Amino acid sequence: MRYEIKGGMMPVVEIILEAGESINCEKGAMVWMSPNMQMQTSGGGVGKMFTRAISGESMFRNTYTAQGGPGLIAFGSSFVGNIMAVEIGPGKEIICQKSAYLASTPGINLEIAFQKKIAGGFFGGEGFIMQRITGQGIVFLEIDGSVVDYMLAPGQQMVIDTGYLAMMDATCSLNAETVKGGAMNMFFGGEGFFNTVVTGPGKITLQTMPKSQLAAEIASMIPSK
Template structure:
């Protein structure tokens, strides 16, 4: 299997499948493909189906199998980037909801429960994320530009709400309260930051959809109706 990513700020993942190869994605993620590639829709069991629903993802997955060699493409749903992250046994990936695009290889997906409820309620990444394990490639859809860091053991990165797209499962995640009343009220950073500690890879995104939505909301005209 070969792949390429093109399209600048509106990227498209193009995957060249050899005969018998396959790629998996959420239902509705495929943009175009060649003849000879067949779709198989499945849920993977009620537990996995409900888990995907809890993390804000689609309840069903599509597997595209190449009966003969051909191309299949997945277009980004928002201006940004697409990144490919290789995983292996014992080196999985934790992904924020909305960042998953597709997987190739022997990759399993399950719900990742953050250790403390407060992390999910206030950290911006959600109480439930997704863990990908196995051996293969996880393709991520990034809001805005993507920035990758390799954290050494004990090294931390303090991240604003929503900017964490993915991290190695070897990393740990915590929530840090912004210090100082004036900082909270007037600093514009909210009440909490997400803190990720290495070792492992961290993938950050520069323009979360939630941030963009709030900015656009400020310019929305408000109308009132009279009776």
């Protein structure tokens, strides 16, 4: 398999598969392909379908296989931003936002990642349920806006506004804390009541334009009747 991420603000990942090779993807992710690509839709069993449903993904997944020779297929981003290719393997697992998954090689597994601390799930803005990606292979993820990476040392923390955490190594932990400075900051500071706090060690990936933030900005400009 070979791949290339193309485009600017609305990127695609174009993948070349050898005969017999396959790629899995989120439902509706394919944007173009060569005619020798064969599609198979499956749920993978009730357990996997349930896991996908509560983690924010489609219950069904498509698998494309090149037939009779090399095949080309492209998967497109659903939002302005970036597509990242992340290699997963022993000792390298990640936790990402629910809507991040785009496509992956067959050895990749998607699991539910419950936040261990309830406060981090309900108040941190990243959701009580995120996605844990394990296995062996490459996963392609959608990031909203631009990508900013930080490597956190053991015990080092980053305070993040709601929705801006796209991905983190599974070695990191996530919690929520109230906005500091008292009631004035919480009610009139414009940053909400809670921030997400990620503690290292591990790499974190932040996104500069979460869908939720853009939706809120657009909603604020729509005049009420």
